[in-house]
Amino acid sequence: MTLKFGGPRVLLQQLRETMAATLGSQERLDTIVDLIAQNMGADVCSFYVLRDDAALELFATYGLKREAVHMTTLRLGEGLVGLIASEAQSLALVDAPQHPAFAYRPETGEDPYRSFLGVPVLRAGQIMGVLVVQNLERRVFREEETEALLTTAMLMAEMLSTHEFESLIKPGADVDLRRPRTFEGAGFAEGVALGQVLLHDPRVVVTNFVADDVDEEKERLEKAIATMRMSIDDMFDRGDMQMSSEHREILESYRMFAHDRGWVRRLMEAVDNGLTAEAAVERVQNDTRARMLRQTDIYIRDRLHDLDDLANRLLRVLTSDVAVFGRKDMPENAVLVARNLGPAELLEYDRTRLRGVVLEEGATTAHVAIIARSLGIVAVGQADHIVSMCETGDDIVVDGSAGQVFLRPTPDVEATYAEKLRLRTKQQENYALRRDKPAVTKDGIEVTLLHNSGLVADLTALDETGATGVGLFRTELQFMVASKLPRLAEQVELYKEAMDYAGSRPIVFRLLDIGGDKVVPYLRATAEENPAMGWRSLRLALDRPGLLRTQVRALLVAAEGRALKILVPMVTETDEFRACANVIHREVERLERMGQRAPEKLELGAMIEVPSLLFELDDLLVHTDFVSIGSNDLIQFLTAADRANTRVAGTYDAIGVPRLRAIKMIVDASARHKVPLTMCGELAGRPVEALALLAIGMTKLSMGPSSVGPIKDMILACELKPIRAAVCSMLEGAADGSTSKVANVRELLQDWAERQNLPV
Ligand code: PEP
Ligand code: MG
Secondary structure, three states, X not given: OOOOOOOHHHHHHXXXXXXXXXXXXXXXXHHHHHHHHHHHOOOEEEXXXXXXXXXXXXXXXXXXXXXXXXXXXXXXXXXXXXXXXXXXXXXXXXXXXXXXXXXXXXXXXOOXXXXXXEEEEEEOOEEEEEEEEEEOOOOOOOHHHHHHHHHHHHHHHHHHOOHHHHHHXXXXXXXXXXXXXXXXXXXXXXXXXXXXXXXXXXXXXXXXXXXXXXXXXXXXXXXXXXXXXXXXXXXXXXXXXXXXXXXXXXXXXXXXXXXXXXXXXXXXXXXXXXXXXXXXXXXXXXXXXXXXHHOOOHHHHHHHHHXXXXXXXXXXXXXXXXXXXXXXXXXXXXXXXXXXXXXXXXXXOOOOOEEEEEEOOOOOOOHHHHHHHHHOOEEEEOOOOHHHHOOOOOEEEEEOOOOEEEEOOOHHHHHXXXXXXXXXXXXXXXXXXXXXXXXXXXXXXXXXXXXXXXXXXXXXXXXXXXXXXXXXXXXXHHHHHOOOOOOXXXXXXXXXXXXXXXXXXXXXXXXXXXXXXXXXXXXXXOOOOXXXXXXXXXXXXXXXXXXXXXXXXXXXXXXXXXXXXXXXOOOOOHHHHHHHHHHHHHHHHHHHHOOOOOOOOEEEXXXXXXXXXXXXXXXXXXXXXXXXXXXXXXXXXXXXXXXXXXXXXXXXXXXXXXXXXXXXXXXXXXXXOOOOEEEOOHHHHOHHHXXXXXXXXXXXXXXXXXXXXXXHHHHHOOOXXXXXXXXXXXXXXXXXXXHOOOOOHHHHHHHHHHHOOOOO
């Protein structure tokens, strides 16, 4: 049988005319399915629409029984149509009834049809329906026929979004969509933000789908791609602080996509099929978004997200919407709302106006969450469906600590949070007043307060908090935000920038601590059942000495002869530390052989965060210049409670007697060996916990920048010696009369805090 395949351009023109004609809704749909069937030489063309109740309803058909229209429904995932909708993927079959997902619907009379081609009807990555053609005889659908049907499906999606079909698709649409809404998400970065919604990527609405002149559209597309590429290059040339090395790496991946031949070819093909340049971008973008929906690999999703973002930029160029990069009209208190956001995109916004970020997706460990935290921007993720429910300019309140978002808040919610914010701001001002005051207790015990850091962009906080240095620079962040392994030169650049910024303030670089929840997908080996206890951190570094050597080399070169402190993470046995130290010393020798300056002083430290090391402290401490406790890991391993699992992470009090005794073992051993000791886990940044650490003799605490003020205030108000005595006697199991009324260390400390009026 010879098939008439009229070609997509002819079909698009015909469909355009049908859409403009004065017809009733059903008549219009019926005409459209007839046209598609004729054009594609199909015996059947059916159009299914996804309703609000997740059922796919047959809306129009040519070839199947007309009585089935608006009667036949399939659930998502049910039958071939349901499968296409749930997977957002096309399906071409020569013999459809043989497919395991085939669901027979007698009322449609479709049993004699063998060949089947179905495509998802997508709009902005959301599934809206399914378009199907079928033939009686066996027919192999060619790739260009699938393409043509996908292009047609775009037009159907556009048509569905017009008012004409609204009442058919959303039976309950007359509810008040603008009412206040609360979203229970996940807290990504703590704090409170009040402001106005700024939708990241308000959708560029493509209204003109069918090209009048294909050559002209090609030219427009080519020009727009060139403009977009140029604007990426411009971004590289902009050398402000926000444009730090990590940001540049992400832009590198955009640049790579912008020059990707496959991507450009698919855009051009879509124009060849009769679409306008902007419709072509949307057509290819639909594929990307559909792939993103299906993709479970976080790394690939991130890359697809980059590609989606790039397509948006291209659309903006084509529609002369707003600047491709950089956003100028930000409100004073902007709260960015997005489905998802790449770290580079976040860095593009003016930080002085950005109060908060709300995402529909993301995990606490997502790169964007890490960056929001390190920049002190309040952030909440997993706020389901928020993008479709808000508009730029809506009032919004974000509670990053509780993970809650209040969209169009009621006056009482707004007033409560405005008061919270006022108090926080006042506190911040007070902290700033004491910025240069040393952290010394009332009874003269001096405490060193340091920052945990990891990006160049967050080092500026050093000047704001008055911390005396960086106790932990998490070098893995650079690796986590990059799309590929950072090269030696890129690592050197980051470390040098960090050292330059820190100046005379000490900065401790922790060697790569990847694995566990710190995903660096381009380095990942096979999936592990228990990654927190898997091939990670120092184990990985010793197995892959090339990676370790490169990093050490980068640190040595960046130091340019200055003093250098290197911290080794996840040490489980002293020998591992020594093996790592050997690699470092060999690199120093190599550097000298090459005539370059070695650091004037090189200090090597070990993280104590694996319990086994507690029983080898006297061996370890003769080999280390300093040590640092990673309480986040140490406590999770001591209690066998996953730090990232909210269900169990809080079950055991971190300052419970057994945990504090373990930490005190380290304090005592480092005092015996006169090896400086720092705490760089989360404990150091929480007032009651920090008090517990001071009480057992710790005097160096490294924490997130926002904790420095509150901890310093607690120290300044505190008379430590009596608290020390009380806590130590409790740890020794000798509860005296004064402490008998309290059940545990926390209560004991709260009691003391009350007596001394400490701000905890
Ligand atoms: C820790 O484990 O306490 C620590 C500081 O390191 P990280 O949180 O990066 O594992
Ligand atoms: Mg750790």
